[in-house]
Amino acid sequence: MGTMIDIQAKDGSGSFKGYLAVPAAGEGPGIVLLQEIFGINETMRKVADYYAEEGYVVLAPDLFWRQEPGVQLEYSPAEWEKAFGFYQGFDQDLGVEDIDAAISVLKGLPECNGKVGALGFCLGARLSYLTACRCDVDAAVGYYGMGIENHLHEAVNISGRLVLHFAGNDEYCPAAARNDIYAALGDQEHVELYTYPGVDHAFAREGSEHYHKPSALMAHQRSVTAFRQVIGPHYDLSYLWDKHCEYEFDTRNVDDTMATMVAEPYVNHIPNMTGGVGYKNLYRFYKNHFVDVNPADTALIPISRTIGATQIVDELLFTFTHDRVIDWMLPGIEPTGKYVEVPLVAVVKFRGDKLYHEHIYWDQASVLVQIGKLDPHGLPVAGQESAAKLLDETLPSNTLMPNWPDSEGLDQGGAQ
The missing domain is CATH 3.40.50.1820 (Alpha/Beta hydrolase fold, catalytic domain)
Known part of the structure:
Protein backbone atom coordinates (compact mmCIF):
# COMPACT_ATOMS: atom_id res chain seq x y z
CA MET A 1 0.00 0.00 0.00
CA GLY A 232 -11.62 17.10 -7.60
CA PRO A 233 -11.03 14.61 -9.01
CA HIS A 234 -14.11 14.58 -11.19
CA TYR A 235 -15.35 11.31 -12.67
CA ASP A 236 -18.11 10.59 -15.18
CA LEU A 237 -20.12 8.38 -12.85
CA SER A 238 -23.00 8.14 -15.31
CA TYR A 239 -20.73 6.65 -17.97
CA LEU A 240 -19.14 4.25 -15.47
CA TRP A 241 -22.54 2.98 -14.29
CA ASP A 242 -23.80 2.60 -17.87
CA LYS A 243 -20.75 0.49 -18.77
CA HIS A 244 -21.30 -1.69 -15.71
CA CYS A 245 -24.93 -2.28 -16.72
CA GLU A 246 -23.87 -2.99 -20.30
CA TYR A 247 -21.57 -5.76 -19.11
CA GLU A 248 -24.29 -7.16 -16.85
CA PHE A 249 -27.28 -7.15 -19.20
CA ASP A 250 -26.02 -6.72 -22.79
CA THR A 251 -22.66 -8.45 -23.27
CA ARG A 252 -23.22 -10.51 -20.09
CA ASN A 253 -19.54 -10.71 -19.24
CA VAL A 254 -18.81 -11.33 -15.57
CA ASP A 255 -15.11 -10.47 -15.73
CA ASP A 256 -15.81 -7.14 -17.43
CA THR A 257 -18.52 -6.44 -14.87
CA MET A 258 -16.18 -7.07 -11.95
CA ALA A 259 -13.47 -4.95 -13.56
CA THR A 260 -15.71 -1.89 -13.11
CA MET A 261 -15.72 -2.42 -9.32
CA VAL A 262 -13.33 -1.91 -6.41
CA ALA A 263 -11.25 -4.81 -5.14
CA GLU A 264 -13.82 -5.79 -2.49
CA PRO A 265 -17.27 -4.60 -3.64
CA TYR A 266 -20.71 -5.68 -2.61
CA VAL A 267 -24.24 -5.85 -4.01
CA ASN A 268 -27.35 -6.01 -1.83
CA HIS A 269 -30.79 -6.57 -3.34
CA ILE A 270 -32.74 -5.17 -0.42
CA PRO A 271 -36.13 -6.94 -0.86
CA ASN A 272 -34.77 -10.50 -0.77
CA MET A 273 -31.15 -10.04 0.39
CA THR A 274 -29.54 -11.63 -2.66
CA GLY A 275 -26.15 -10.46 -3.88
CA GLY A 276 -22.63 -10.84 -2.54
CA VAL A 277 -20.07 -9.21 -0.25
CA GLY A 278 -16.45 -9.21 -1.34
CA TYR A 279 -14.92 -10.12 -4.69
CA LYS A 280 -15.10 -13.89 -4.30
CA ASN A 281 -18.74 -14.10 -3.25
CA LEU A 282 -19.90 -11.41 -5.66
CA TYR A 283 -18.14 -13.07 -8.60
CA ARG A 284 -19.80 -16.36 -7.65
CA PHE A 285 -23.17 -14.61 -7.47
CA TYR A 286 -22.77 -12.82 -10.81
CA LYS A 287 -21.42 -15.91 -12.57
CA ASN A 288 -23.94 -18.47 -11.37
CA HIS A 289 -27.02 -16.61 -10.21
CA PHE A 290 -27.33 -13.28 -12.02
CA VAL A 291 -25.73 -12.44 -15.35
CA ASP A 292 -26.79 -15.55 -17.26
CA VAL A 293 -30.14 -16.15 -15.55
CA ASN A 294 -31.88 -12.99 -16.72
CA PRO A 295 -34.55 -13.58 -19.39
CA ALA A 296 -33.67 -12.66 -22.97
CA ASP A 297 -36.25 -9.86 -23.06
CA THR A 298 -35.01 -8.20 -19.85
CA ALA A 299 -35.10 -4.42 -20.22
CA LEU A 300 -34.11 -1.50 -18.00
CA ILE A 301 -36.15 1.57 -18.93
CA PRO A 302 -34.69 4.72 -17.34
CA ILE A 303 -37.11 7.12 -15.67
CA SER A 304 -34.72 9.46 -13.84
CA ARG A 305 -31.11 9.68 -12.74
CA THR A 306 -29.63 11.74 -9.91
CA ILE A 307 -25.86 12.13 -10.03
CA GLY A 308 -23.94 13.15 -6.93
CA ALA A 309 -20.25 13.50 -6.22
CA THR A 310 -19.94 9.94 -4.90
CA GLN A 311 -23.05 8.07 -6.01
CA ILE A 312 -25.87 7.72 -8.52
CA VAL A 313 -29.53 7.08 -7.81
CA ASP A 314 -31.33 5.52 -10.77
CA GLU A 315 -35.10 5.19 -11.07
CA LEU A 316 -35.97 2.48 -13.59
CA LEU A 317 -38.77 0.38 -14.94
CA PHE A 318 -37.52 -3.21 -14.92
CA THR A 319 -39.33 -5.56 -17.30
CA PHE A 320 -38.98 -9.25 -18.17
CA THR A 321 -40.86 -12.44 -18.97
CA HIS A 322 -40.63 -15.04 -16.22
CA ASP A 323 -39.53 -17.83 -18.55
CA ARG A 324 -36.83 -19.30 -16.30
CA VAL A 325 -35.82 -19.45 -12.63
CA ILE A 326 -34.46 -16.00 -11.81
CA ASP A 327 -32.30 -16.73 -8.78
CA TRP A 328 -31.60 -13.15 -7.73
CA MET A 329 -35.19 -11.83 -7.90
CA LEU A 330 -37.45 -14.89 -7.61
CA PRO A 331 -35.24 -17.59 -6.10
CA GLY A 332 -36.68 -21.10 -6.21
CA ILE A 333 -39.82 -20.15 -8.15
CA GLU A 334 -40.36 -22.12 -11.32
CA PRO A 335 -41.11 -20.20 -14.55
CA THR A 336 -44.69 -18.97 -14.87
CA GLY A 337 -44.40 -17.39 -18.33
CA LYS A 338 -45.84 -14.15 -16.93
CA TYR A 339 -44.67 -10.73 -18.13
CA VAL A 340 -43.57 -8.42 -15.32
CA GLU A 341 -43.10 -4.66 -15.08
CA VAL A 342 -41.82 -3.34 -11.77
CA PRO A 343 -40.37 0.03 -10.68
CA LEU A 344 -36.80 -0.34 -9.41
CA VAL A 345 -34.40 2.03 -7.66
CA ALA A 346 -30.62 1.57 -7.68
CA VAL A 347 -28.38 3.44 -5.25
CA VAL A 348 -24.86 3.04 -6.60
CA LYS A 349 -21.85 4.17 -4.57
CA PHE A 350 -18.39 4.76 -6.08
CA ARG A 351 -14.88 4.96 -4.70
CA GLY A 352 -12.93 7.00 -7.16
CA ASP A 353 -13.74 5.69 -10.62
CA LYS A 354 -14.86 2.23 -9.45
CA LEU A 355 -18.20 0.97 -8.18
CA TYR A 356 -18.10 0.20 -4.47
CA HIS A 357 -21.61 -1.06 -3.84
CA GLU A 358 -25.15 -1.30 -5.13
CA HIS A 359 -28.30 -1.10 -3.02
CA ILE A 360 -31.20 -2.21 -5.23
CA TYR A 361 -34.85 -1.71 -4.22
CA TRP A 362 -38.11 -2.91 -5.74
CA ASP A 363 -41.59 -3.94 -4.58
CA GLN A 364 -41.40 -7.72 -4.27
CA ALA A 365 -45.13 -7.96 -3.57
CA SER A 366 -45.85 -6.36 -6.95
CA VAL A 367 -43.64 -8.95 -8.68
CA LEU A 368 -45.33 -11.83 -6.85
CA VAL A 369 -48.77 -10.51 -7.76
CA GLN A 370 -47.81 -10.30 -11.43
CA ILE A 371 -46.55 -13.89 -11.61
CA GLY A 372 -49.64 -15.18 -9.76
CA LYS A 373 -47.88 -16.20 -6.55
CA LEU A 374 -49.59 -13.62 -4.32
CA ASP A 375 -53.33 -12.98 -4.23
CA PRO A 376 -53.77 -9.21 -3.86
CA HIS A 377 -57.37 -9.49 -2.70
CA GLY A 378 -57.75 -7.71 0.63
CA LEU A 379 -54.10 -6.66 0.70
CA PRO A 380 -52.72 -3.15 0.08
CA VAL A 381 -50.53 -4.32 -2.80
CA ALA A 382 -50.64 -3.74 -6.55
CA GLY A 383 -49.38 -5.60 -9.56
CA GLN A 384 -48.60 -4.06 -12.93
CA GLU A 385 -50.68 -1.03 -11.95
CA SER A 386 -47.79 0.44 -9.95
CA ALA A 387 -45.57 0.38 -13.05
CA ALA A 388 -48.33 1.90 -15.16
CA LYS A 389 -48.80 4.76 -12.70
CA LEU A 390 -45.07 5.43 -12.69
CA LEU A 391 -45.34 6.15 -16.41
CA ASP A 392 -48.71 7.95 -16.21
CA GLU A 393 -49.24 9.90 -13.02
CA THR A 394 -52.79 10.83 -14.08
CA LEU A 395 -54.01 7.28 -13.42
CA PRO A 396 -56.18 7.05 -10.29
CA SER A 397 -54.52 7.36 -6.89
CA ASN A 398 -55.60 5.78 -3.60
CA THR A 399 -57.43 2.86 -5.20
CA LEU A 400 -56.25 0.58 -2.37
CA MET A 401 -57.69 2.87 0.32
CA PRO A 402 -61.24 1.68 1.10
CA ASN A 403 -62.08 4.93 2.93
CA TRP A 404 -60.85 7.20 0.15
CA PRO A 405 -64.40 7.90 -1.14
CA ASP A 406 -65.39 9.07 2.37
CA SER A 407 -63.22 12.18 2.11
CA GLU A 408 -64.74 13.43 -1.13
CA GLY A 409 -66.09 16.92 -0.64
CA LEU A 410 -64.11 17.55 2.54
CA ASP A 411 -61.52 20.29 2.55
CA GLN A 412 -58.22 20.05 4.35
CA GLY A 413 -59.77 21.31 7.56
CA GLY A 414 -62.50 18.68 7.50
CA ALA A 415 -65.36 21.12 6.82
CA GLN A 416 -68.27 20.24 4.52
Missing part, protein backbone atom coordinates in the same frame (compact mmCIF):
# COMPACT_ATOMS: atom_id res chain seq x y z
CA GLY A 2 1.64 3.27 1.11
CA THR A 3 5.26 4.18 1.75
CA MET A 4 7.09 6.38 4.26
CA ILE A 5 8.75 9.52 2.96
CA ASP A 6 10.88 12.27 4.55
CA ILE A 7 9.59 15.78 5.28
CA GLN A 8 12.01 18.57 6.17
CA ALA A 9 10.89 20.79 9.06
CA LYS A 10 10.68 24.46 8.13
CA ASP A 11 12.39 25.63 11.33
CA GLY A 12 15.55 23.68 10.44
CA SER A 13 15.25 21.34 13.41
CA GLY A 14 15.38 18.16 11.35
CA SER A 15 13.18 15.90 9.29
CA PHE A 16 10.26 13.65 10.04
CA LYS A 17 8.34 10.90 8.32
CA GLY A 18 5.02 10.86 6.55
CA TYR A 19 2.92 7.99 5.26
CA LEU A 20 2.17 8.45 1.55
CA ALA A 21 -0.65 6.65 -0.25
CA VAL A 22 -1.11 7.11 -4.01
CA PRO A 23 -4.26 6.28 -6.03
CA ALA A 24 -4.25 3.55 -8.65
CA ALA A 25 -4.27 6.20 -11.38
CA GLY A 26 -0.86 7.34 -10.16
CA GLU A 27 -1.83 10.97 -9.67
CA GLY A 28 -4.53 13.24 -8.31
CA PRO A 29 -5.30 16.05 -5.88
CA GLY A 30 -3.58 15.93 -2.51
CA ILE A 31 -4.87 15.47 1.03
CA VAL A 32 -2.75 15.99 4.12
CA LEU A 33 -4.15 13.57 6.71
CA LEU A 34 -3.90 14.73 10.32
CA GLN A 35 -3.70 12.11 13.01
CA GLU A 36 -5.62 11.30 16.16
CA ILE A 37 -3.64 11.32 19.40
CA PHE A 38 -2.47 7.77 18.65
CA GLY A 39 0.02 8.71 15.93
CA ILE A 40 0.24 7.29 12.42
CA ASN A 41 -1.06 3.92 13.50
CA GLU A 42 -2.78 1.26 11.44
CA THR A 43 -6.09 3.12 11.65
CA MET A 44 -4.61 6.28 10.14
CA ARG A 45 -2.81 4.34 7.44
CA LYS A 46 -6.08 2.63 6.51
CA VAL A 47 -7.78 6.02 6.25
CA ALA A 48 -4.97 7.18 3.97
CA ASP A 49 -5.38 4.08 1.79
CA TYR A 50 -9.16 4.58 1.77
CA TYR A 51 -8.85 8.14 0.44
CA ALA A 52 -6.27 6.99 -2.07
CA GLU A 53 -9.00 4.68 -3.40
CA GLU A 54 -11.15 7.78 -3.71
CA GLY A 55 -8.54 9.25 -6.04
CA TYR A 56 -6.35 11.32 -3.72
CA VAL A 57 -2.61 11.47 -3.07
CA VAL A 58 -2.61 11.27 0.73
CA LEU A 59 0.25 12.28 3.02
CA ALA A 60 -0.08 11.64 6.77
CA PRO A 61 2.77 13.40 8.61
CA ASP A 62 4.08 12.13 11.94
CA LEU A 63 3.12 15.11 14.10
CA PHE A 64 4.52 13.72 17.38
CA TRP A 65 8.04 13.40 15.97
CA ARG A 66 9.39 16.23 18.12
CA GLN A 67 8.52 14.16 21.21
CA GLU A 68 9.12 10.68 19.82
CA PRO A 69 9.37 9.68 16.14
CA GLY A 70 7.18 6.92 14.83
CA VAL A 71 4.44 6.87 17.48
CA GLN A 72 1.92 4.13 16.65
CA LEU A 73 -0.47 3.46 19.51
CA GLU A 74 -3.61 1.38 19.69
CA TYR A 75 -6.59 1.67 22.02
CA SER A 76 -5.91 -0.31 25.20
CA PRO A 77 -6.07 1.64 28.50
CA ALA A 78 -2.28 1.72 28.72
CA GLU A 79 -1.99 2.99 25.15
CA TRP A 80 -4.66 5.62 25.84
CA GLU A 81 -2.57 6.89 28.74
CA LYS A 82 0.50 7.17 26.53
CA ALA A 83 -1.54 8.90 23.82
CA PHE A 84 -2.79 11.55 26.26
CA GLY A 85 0.77 12.08 27.39
CA PHE A 86 1.82 12.87 23.83
CA TYR A 87 -1.24 15.07 23.41
CA GLN A 88 -0.38 17.08 26.52
CA GLY A 89 3.20 17.51 25.36
CA PHE A 90 2.26 18.51 21.82
CA ASP A 91 3.26 22.01 20.67
CA GLN A 92 0.28 22.98 18.54
CA ASP A 93 1.88 25.94 16.79
CA LEU A 94 4.94 23.94 15.80
CA GLY A 95 2.56 21.18 14.73
CA VAL A 96 0.82 23.50 12.29
CA GLU A 97 4.23 24.54 10.94
CA ASP A 98 5.03 20.86 10.40
CA ILE A 99 1.70 20.45 8.61
CA ASP A 100 2.63 23.38 6.39
CA ALA A 101 5.92 21.64 5.60
CA ALA A 102 4.00 18.48 4.69
CA ILE A 103 1.72 20.50 2.42
CA SER A 104 4.74 21.93 0.62
CA VAL A 105 6.18 18.44 0.11
CA LEU A 106 2.80 17.12 -1.04
CA LYS A 107 2.37 19.91 -3.59
CA GLY A 108 5.84 19.24 -4.91
CA LEU A 109 5.28 15.54 -5.55
CA PRO A 110 4.90 14.61 -9.23
CA GLU A 111 1.85 12.53 -8.27
CA CYS A 112 0.02 15.59 -6.88
CA ASN A 113 -1.70 18.01 -9.25
CA GLY A 114 -1.10 20.95 -6.90
CA LYS A 115 -4.53 21.15 -5.29
CA VAL A 116 -4.50 20.15 -1.62
CA GLY A 117 -7.02 19.64 1.16
CA ALA A 118 -6.67 18.77 4.85
CA LEU A 119 -8.49 15.99 6.69
CA GLY A 120 -8.25 15.39 10.42
CA PHE A 121 -9.74 13.33 13.23
CA CYS A 122 -9.91 14.19 16.94
CA LEU A 123 -6.75 16.28 17.59
CA GLY A 124 -6.30 16.26 13.83
CA ALA A 125 -9.70 17.89 13.37
CA ARG A 126 -8.63 20.94 15.37
CA LEU A 127 -5.39 20.95 13.41
CA SER A 128 -7.36 20.72 10.16
CA TYR A 129 -9.31 23.81 11.22
CA LEU A 130 -6.09 25.65 12.10
CA THR A 131 -4.57 24.51 8.81
CA ALA A 132 -7.49 26.15 7.03
CA CYS A 133 -6.79 29.32 9.02
CA ARG A 134 -2.99 29.43 8.69
CA CYS A 135 -1.96 27.41 5.62
CA ASP A 136 -2.61 27.37 1.91
CA VAL A 137 -5.18 24.62 1.45
CA ASP A 138 -8.24 24.59 -0.77
CA ALA A 139 -10.47 22.63 1.60
CA ALA A 140 -10.36 21.30 5.16
CA VAL A 141 -12.45 18.63 6.85
CA GLY A 142 -12.49 17.75 10.55
CA TYR A 143 -14.17 14.96 12.50
CA TYR A 144 -15.10 15.45 16.19
CA GLY A 145 -12.50 18.08 16.91
CA MET A 146 -12.02 19.50 20.37
CA GLY A 147 -10.89 23.00 21.26
CA ILE A 148 -11.89 24.61 17.98
CA GLU A 149 -14.08 27.04 19.92
CA ASN A 150 -10.88 28.55 21.41
CA HIS A 151 -9.62 29.59 17.97
CA LEU A 152 -12.70 31.06 16.33
CA HIS A 153 -11.02 34.48 16.06
CA GLU A 154 -8.76 32.94 13.38
CA ALA A 155 -11.68 32.02 11.13
CA VAL A 156 -11.40 35.36 9.29
CA ASN A 157 -8.31 33.92 7.61
CA ILE A 158 -10.11 30.93 6.05
CA SER A 159 -10.31 31.29 2.28
CA GLY A 160 -11.11 27.69 1.32
CA ARG A 161 -13.98 25.36 2.13
CA LEU A 162 -14.39 24.07 5.67
CA VAL A 163 -16.44 21.03 6.75
CA LEU A 164 -16.72 20.06 10.42
CA HIS A 165 -18.44 16.93 11.75
CA PHE A 166 -19.52 16.82 15.41
CA ALA A 167 -20.81 14.00 17.61
CA GLY A 168 -23.94 14.92 19.53
CA ASN A 169 -22.77 13.13 22.71
CA ASP A 170 -19.09 14.13 22.54
CA GLU A 171 -17.78 15.08 25.99
CA TYR A 172 -14.67 16.58 24.36
CA CYS A 173 -16.79 18.98 22.31
CA PRO A 174 -19.99 19.50 24.35
CA ALA A 175 -23.09 21.38 23.24
CA ALA A 176 -21.82 24.72 24.59
CA ALA A 177 -18.68 24.49 22.46
CA ARG A 178 -20.67 23.45 19.38
CA ASN A 179 -23.06 26.34 19.94
CA ASP A 180 -20.14 28.78 19.93
CA ILE A 181 -18.80 27.25 16.71
CA TYR A 182 -22.20 27.35 15.02
CA ALA A 183 -22.73 30.97 16.11
CA ALA A 184 -19.36 32.02 14.71
CA LEU A 185 -19.27 29.95 11.51
CA GLY A 186 -22.77 28.73 10.75
CA ASP A 187 -23.75 31.54 8.38
CA GLN A 188 -20.55 31.39 6.31
CA GLU A 189 -21.15 30.24 2.72
CA HIS A 190 -17.87 28.33 2.57
CA VAL A 191 -18.49 26.45 5.83
CA GLU A 192 -20.52 23.27 6.42
CA LEU A 193 -21.28 22.18 9.99
CA TYR A 194 -22.89 18.83 10.78
CA THR A 195 -23.88 17.33 14.12
CA TYR A 196 -24.78 13.64 14.34
CA PRO A 197 -27.31 13.11 17.16
CA GLY A 198 -26.91 10.27 19.60
CA VAL A 199 -23.33 9.37 18.67
CA ASP A 200 -20.09 9.86 20.54
CA HIS A 201 -16.48 10.79 19.90
CA ALA A 202 -14.75 8.56 17.32
CA PHE A 203 -18.05 7.55 15.70
CA ALA A 204 -16.26 7.24 12.34
CA ARG A 205 -13.43 4.98 13.50
CA GLU A 206 -14.11 1.32 12.70
CA GLY A 207 -13.49 -0.80 15.77
CA SER A 208 -14.24 2.01 18.18
CA GLU A 209 -16.82 1.25 20.85
CA HIS A 210 -18.59 4.37 19.58
CA TYR A 211 -18.44 3.45 15.90
CA HIS A 212 -21.78 4.28 14.26
CA LYS A 213 -21.84 3.10 10.68
CA PRO A 214 -24.80 5.19 9.39
CA SER A 215 -23.25 8.41 10.71
CA ALA A 216 -19.79 7.42 9.46
CA LEU A 217 -21.14 6.74 5.97
CA MET A 218 -23.05 10.01 5.83
CA ALA A 219 -20.06 11.99 7.09
CA HIS A 220 -17.74 10.34 4.58
CA GLN A 221 -20.08 11.13 1.71
CA ARG A 222 -20.26 14.78 2.81
CA SER A 223 -16.49 14.96 3.17
CA VAL A 224 -15.69 13.48 -0.23
CA THR A 225 -18.39 15.63 -1.84
CA ALA A 226 -16.72 18.75 -0.45
CA PHE A 227 -13.30 17.64 -1.65
CA ARG A 228 -14.67 16.73 -5.09
CA GLN A 229 -16.32 20.13 -5.49
CA VAL A 230 -13.20 22.07 -4.56
CA ILE A 231 -10.16 20.01 -5.59
